[in-house]
Amino acid sequence: MATASQNSxxxxxxxxxxxxxxxxxxxxxxxxxxxxxxxNVSAHGFMIDGNPGYQRGExxxxxxxxxxxxxxxxxxxxxxxVGLQFERVLRLPNFLALLDVIDPKTG
Numbered sequence: 001m002a003t004a005s006q007n008s009x010x011x012x013x014x015x016x017x018x019x020x021x022x023x024x025x026x027x028x029x030x031x032x033x034x035x036x037x038x039x040n041v042s043a044h045g046f047m048i049d050g051n052p053g054y055q056r057g058e059x060x061x062x063x064x065x066x067x068x069x070x071x072x073x074x075x076x077x078x079x080x081x082v083g084l085q086f087e088r089v090l091r092l093p094n095f096l097a098l099l100d101v102i103d104p105k106t107g
Contacts, residue, residue, distance in 0.1 A: 016042045022102040026062040028054065036062070041102065043095045045072065045085040054082050065101040066094055 022038040034052040041047075054060065058074045072084035090098070 016044070017047075018042065018099055020046070020102040022065075024062050024064065026052075026060045028058055028060045030055070030058055038102070041098070043086075043090040043092070045075070045083060048082045048084070049080055051077055051080050051082050060084060064098060066097040 017040045020038045020041045022041075023035055024038065025033050026036045027033045031053050036048045036052060037050055038046050039049050054074045054077060056074050056077060059071055060074065061069060061071050063069045067090060071087040073087070074082060075085050076083040
């Protein structure tokens with residue numbers, strides 16, 4: 001009997017993430033408006049560097065090219081990095097169009 005290869009969660013996450021180089025204004029109740037630097041993105045969320053003080057569980061609103069205004073939840077923080085999950089999964093055509101805009105090679 002053939003067995004399917006098992007991918008770890010980390011492997012699946014790394015395959016789903018795309019490099020980014022995008023600065024946007026994000027707003028939270030606790031910290032008001034802050035400029036954040038998105039360094040990678042997936043259809044489910046994104047990572048920023050330079051933590052502006054966000055804590056796990058905090059909600060943040062931002063406006064992304066193509067996508068428009070969207071809310072995200074801080075799911076983890078490690079030193080200067082922060083992971084956020086979008087309130088909803090981005091539709092594939094919109095996500096692909098977003099990738100065209102935020103490609104780090106063009107920024």
